[in-house]
Amino acid sequence: MxxxxxxxxxxxxxxxxxxxxxxxxxxxxxxxxxxxxxxxxxxxxxxxxxxxxxxxxxxxxxxxxxxxxxxxxxxxxxxxxxxxxxxxRPTAANTPTAAGSPAPRRAPAAEPELTRDRVVRAAIEIADAEGLAGLSMRVVAARLGVATMSLYRHVDGKDDLVQLMIDAVYGELRHPEPPPSGWRRRLEVGARELWALHRRHPWLAQPHVLTRPLPLPNIIRAAEWMLAALDGLGLDPTTMVDLHVLVHSFVQGLGANLEHEAQAAAVTGLTEDEWMDRQLPAFADLVATGRYPVFGSVLRAFARTGYDLDLDTVFELGLRALLDGHARVIEERAGQRTRRHSSE
Missing domain, CATH: 1.10.10.10 (Winged helix-like DNA-binding domain superfamily/Winged helix DNA-binding domain)
Structure with a gap:
């Protein structure tokens, strides 16, 4: 026994x-x-x-x-x-009762039904905090507390999910109606809204390739609003699209640095200032060679005055220069039309 x-x-x-x-x-x-x-x-x-x-x-x-x-x-x-x-401060769940035992926990509230919108919103939150590199179907499932395979009832995979994320955040754009008068003011407003969107969602610049435009409703809605600023100016369709692409690519190119900086900070654990402090000796060695006199003089001036790269300031400077160029193109096209009509 x-x-x-x-x-x-x-x-x-x-x-x-x-x-x-x-x-x-x-x-x-x-x-x-x-x-x-x-x-x-x-x-x-x-x-x-x-x-x-x-x-x-x-x-x-x-x-x-x-x-x-x-x-x-x-x-x-x-x-x-x-x-x-x-x-x-201690929470009620961790505070001992008079008998010395933890207070009973409340039953968790029932989770809302899993929908495509919940999946997309969870993915956007992850990408905003961790970048696209931290996004995967497993990570989204963990955020929502569901099995990974359950996500595939709502999205086809990560590529499909990213496109839905892009369309969702472009849906945040709120163009004023009625729009501002004048093509330049309208493009300024649209560009600033787009820059603010990239500020809120730094990952947005990464998956959107200019040469492969995405047929997404909210992207087309944004393009429609910007192209309408150039409509009626006598520009041919190619020039209209090219000028629109220039504005979009300017915002997107500058916005890409937001995600790159976030990734660099996560990988190195250094802030921008800390990283720059570590690079100063190498910059000083390059200047000391005498092969870069203008760069050297600028760097020596910054040693006295300091310099902080402010992307918002660079955005405003670049937008003004870009739209000055747009104005020149529009004037040239108007002049060409006038000369053509005169010769006829």
Missing amino acids: PAASNPTERSERPGPPEPPYLRIVAEIRRRVTDGELAPGDPVPSVRQIAREWGVAHATATKALNTLRQQGVVRAEPRVGTVVAEGVH
Whole structure:
């Protein structure tokens, strides 16, 4: 007859190991509770968590999603995930009752039905915080707390999802109606709205290739509004489209630097200023060769006055120069029409 099992031995047997994402959640909560991370401070990104804890991106995303559901962190546009206000104080769920036991947890609210719109919005939030490099179907599924395969009932795959994301964010454009009078003012307004859109969604410049335009309703709506500024000026269709593409490519090209900077900061862990400080000796060595006199004089001037590359300032400067060029082209075309009519 087998010996009776010992209840004490049964109680001391180790249980199943704690899931990795819960260990990450506990550690980040500890940092917040201990004051290492204050309200508004950025918390480790998905890529940083994956690197620090040696886990997959989907596990890192699940950890951040759990912290977000617990109210410990929140998404901050153009910044990433930050500590929410007030989470350093003990929550009711963790406060002992008079009997010394934790207060009972409330049953979680039922999740809303999974829809295409929810999938797209979750993907946009991930891309805004982590860039397109941090986006995958598994990561989106982890954010929504669903099985990865369930996403395919709503989107065909990542490429399809990215196109839906682009169309959704272009839908945020709100062109004034009635539009401003004059072609230049209208293009200025449209370009500034487009720049603000890239500011909100730094990843937007990456998947949109000018030579392969996307047949998406909200992109065509934006193009329609901009092309209408050039309509009725006597320009041929090719010139109209070329001038529109110049404005769009200017905004898109400048906007690409927003995503590149976010990626560089995530990979190196350095701010722009910290990175530049490390490059100054190499720049000084190049100037010392004497082969770059103008660059050297500019750099020496900056040593006295300082220089901060402000993309918003560069945008306004570039837009003004670009539209000055548009005006020249429009004037030339008008002159050509006048001369042609005179000769007839």
